[in-house]
Amino acid sequence: MSPGRSSLVLFHGVTMSSAAWDEVVPHLSEHHEVFAPTALGHRGGPEARQRPVRVRDVVDAAERMLDDRGIGQAHLAGNSLGGWIAIELALRGRALSVCALSPAGFWNAGGHGQTAAVRKLRRLGALTRSTHRVQPLVFRSAMVRRLAMRDIACHADRSTPARALTAATDLVGCTVTDDLLGTDEQMAAVPELPCPITLAWSGEDAILPPAINGRIARERLPRARFEILPGVGHVPMIDDPELVAATILATTGAASPPHRT
Numbered sequence: 001m002s003p004g005r006s007s008l009v010l011f012h013g014v015t016m017s018s019a020a021w022d023e024v025v026p027h028l029s030e031h032h033e034v035f036a037p038t039a040l041g042h043r044g045g046p047e048a049r050q051r052p053v054r055v056r057d058v059v060d061a062a063e064r065m066l067d068d069r070g071i072g073q074a075h076l077a078g079n080s081l082g083g084w085i086a087i088e089l090a091l092r093g094r095a096l097s098v099c100a101l102s103p104a105g106f107w108n109a110g111g112h113g114q115t116a117a118v119r120k121l122r123r124l125g126a127l128t129r130s131t132h133r134v135q136p137l138v139f140r141s142a143m144v145r146r147l148a149m150r151d152i153a154c155h156a157d158r159s160t161p162a163r164a165l166t167a168a169t170d171l172v173g174c175t176v177t178d179d180l181l182g183t184d185e186q187m188a189a190v191p192e193l194p195c196p197i198t199l200a201w202s203g204e205d206a207i208l209p210p211a212i213n214g215r216i217a218r219e220r221l222p223r224a225r226f227e228i229l230p231g232v233g234h235v236p237m238i239d240d241p242e243l244v245a246a247t248i249l250a251t252t253g254a255a256s257p258p259h260r261t
Contacts, residue, residue, distance in 0.1 A: 006096065007074035008032035008252060011062065011082030013235060014104070014180050015125065015171040017044050020079070022163070024237050027245030032075065032252065037065045039081070041176030043169065052179040055081070055105070059088045066094060075252040079235060080104045080208070081180065084187060087221075090194050098197040099251035101244065102205050102234055105187030106217040113212045118181045120151050120207055128171045139164045153238040154204050154231060163238075189220040197224040198251040200236075207234040225251075 008028060012020040018036040028034050038045035040061035041053050050057075062085050066074070076086035076095045083103025090098045107113035127148070131138070138144045142157035145164045149156035156164065171177075199217050201210040208214070210228060218226050229247065232239040 005031070005033050006252070007071050008034050008248070009066070009071070009074045009076050009086075010034065010036040011076070011078030011085045012036070012039065012042075013078075013080030013082050014121070015042070015174040015177055016167065016235075017042055017170045019163075019166050019170065020235065020237055023241035024245050024248075027242060028248060031249060035069065035071070035074075037062065039085070041174065041179070043173030048176050048179075051176075052182070053176040055084065055180065055183055055185045056088075058176075058180070059085050059092075063089060063092065063094060075099075075248075077101070077248045077251070078103065079237065087187065087190070087197065090197065091190065093194065095195045097195050097251050097253070099200060099248045100197065101200050101229075101236055101247070102202045102208050102213075103187070103199065103217065104208065105185070106208070106213045106220060107186055108216065109186070113208070113216055114186075117207045117213075121177075121181055124151055125171060125177060128168050132168060132172050135165055135168050136161075139168075149238070151206050151233075152235045153233040155233075155239045159238055167238075187217075187220060190224075191222065193221070193223050196251065197221060198247070199224050199226045200247045201226070201228050202232045202234055202236050203228045203230045204232060205234045 010021045017038045021036045025034050040046050040058045041048035046061055073096050075097045077099040078086035079101040081104045083100030084105040086098045139161040146157035201214040229236055236244050
């Protein structure tokens with residue numbers, strides 16, 4: 001690590017890979033040594049050798065990645081499952097700060113806030129797998145990209161065909177999707193924070209709506225800073241990578257909070 005530049009580790013959401021951060025990393029690299037690993041059982045990540053895989057297994061694997069890179073503590077940021085991973089690692093003493101973007105895990109034991117999300121993600125997975133052969137062709141259309149990814153992004157038409165195809169290929173190649181979507185685990189209440197934590201919720205999140213999952217998160221992490229990111233869907237890196245980077249840097253203290261209009 002370069003002198004004066006702290007580490008920043010980025011964790012992606014379920015079915016995705018480190019590629020989810022490709023458009024965000026250039027905005028962060030001036031301020032931090034950035035590391036974006038791919039999670040256990042996801043395409044390009046460590047192989048899952050025991051099944052079913054639980055969220056705690058994914059967190060364990062992420063902590064081993066930190067150990068392997070000699071990172072004791074770092075600023076952590078994550079989206080969806082990645083936000084959950086980041087918070088769990090903070091509870092293990094591995095975080096200087098956490099920026100959790102629409103983090104998963106904030107639902108009730110009865111499934112409130114989880115069932116609808118799982119149903120939408122399963123539907124997206126089935127559609128992606130069934131159309132994968134034609135995606136290199138149809139993803140040339142901005143309208144198709146927007147419609148195909150409407151559950152996770154508001155403006156997927158702004159993404160490139162190559163990035164849309166990478167996201168789809170990551171989904172098809174994820175071996176632990178059913179394990180993680182079927183988990184009964186949830187994020188426990190954290191009355192006292194181990195480090196500064198920002199809960200940055202996508203304002204147009206159709207998977208984990210702020211009115212449901214965001215509310216539960218605020219109840220369970222009452223001392224966390226909570227903000228709504230306007231005009232972005234569940235995976236805000238697709239819609240507005242600059243806003244995502246500014247939000248993360250405001251949490252790490254490397255930049256002023258992004259201006260809200």
